[in-house]
Amino acid sequence: xxxxxxxxxxxxxxxxxxxxxxxxxxxxxxxxxxxxxxxxxxxxxxxxxxxxxxxxxxxxxxxxxxxxxxxxxxxxxxxxxxxxxxxxxxxxxxxxxxxxxxxxxxxxxxxxxxxxxxxxxxxxxxxxxxxxxxxxxxxxxxxxxxxxxxxxxxxxxxxxxxxxxxxxxxxxxxxxxxxxxxxxxxxxxxxxxx
Numbered sequence: 215x216x217x218x219x220x221x222x223x224x225x226x227x228x229x230x231x232x233x234x235x236x237x238x239x240x241x242x243x244x245x246x247x248x249x250x251x252x253x254x255x256x257x258x259x260x261x262x263x264x265x266x267x268x269x270x271x272x273x274x275x276x277x278x279x280x281x282x283x284x285x286x287x288x289x290x291x292x293x294x295x296x297x298x299x300x301x302x303x304x305x306x307x308x309x310x311x312x313x314x315x316x317x318x319x320x321x322x323x324x325x326x327x328x329x330x331x332x333x334x335x336x337x338x339x340x341x342x343x344x345x346x347x348x349x350x351x352x353x354x355x356x357x358x359x360x361x362x363x364x365x366x367x368x369x370x371x372x373x374x375x376x377x378x379x380x381x382x383x384x385x386x387x388x389x390x391x392x393x394x395x396x397x398x399x400x401x402x403x404x405x406x407x408x
Contacts, residue, residue: 218395219303220245221281221294223312223335225369234355235287235368237384238311238335241353242280244388251280259300260284261293268392276395288334291342298343308348309391312336315364317354320379321408322387324351326399349394353387 224230224239231239242264246253249266256263262282269275279301283290298305312335317323327347330336340346358367372380386406393402 216276216395217279217301217303217307218276219279219281219294219297219301219308220391221283221290221308221310221339223287223290223310223333224282225286226282226284230369232371233369234313234372237313237353237355237380237387239282240380240384241311241351241387241391242282244384245278245391246280248388249278249280251278253280253282255284256297256300259293259296261297263297268395278395288338290335291338291340294339295342305343305345305348309351309394310336310339310348311351311353311387311391313355313368314352315355315357315368317352317356319354319356319376320383321354322351322383322390322406323354324349324390324394324399324403324407326350349399351387351390351394353383 220242222238222242224236230236246264251264251266253262253264261284264280266278267275281297283293285293312333326349330340358364390402390406
């Protein structure tokens with residue numbers, strides 16, 4: 215039975231809940247709801263985890279540890295490193311779901327490995343693990359309009375008019391995570407990369 219760590223990147227607390235930068239949190243929350251799992255705090259690891267099974271109890275089905283760090287984005291690496299040790303998993307059995315400025319809204323891209331492209335959450339994880347060799351589900355949020363600073367853009371709410379579209383994309387990203395676990399990267403890229 216395979217075990218996976220699925221990390222949704224975001225910032226904790228209600229003030230950040232609807233920000234573009236928190237789309238990773240939304241995806242793991244969606245997965246937890248669909249797999250009937252509940253988040254709880256893991257003592258000493260500064261994270262909330264929901265353990266889920268992708269199938270009926272007793273069956274040899276993949277198990278997921280869905281994760282939301284309780285630290286700010288730029289300190290995510292510590293809790294993630296601790297959770298990989300806790301579950302005795304290598305980075306190659308981790309999927310990180312995050313927002314991506316260089317991908318248009320409504321689009322997803324999946325890949326294995328690579329740099330951090332200026333993303334503070336990825337930067338922190340790569341620094342803590344000493345590697346970028348893990349899977350990524352990149353959810354497009356697009357570039358800020360005009361001369362708006364990228365950080366201000368990411369730390370602002372999705373516009374009210376796009377909330378339904380965002381919910382659709384969150385569900386699609388959650389499906390992509392499940393597909394990645396079930397059938398691997400290549401088939402999932404063919405089905406979901408836009």
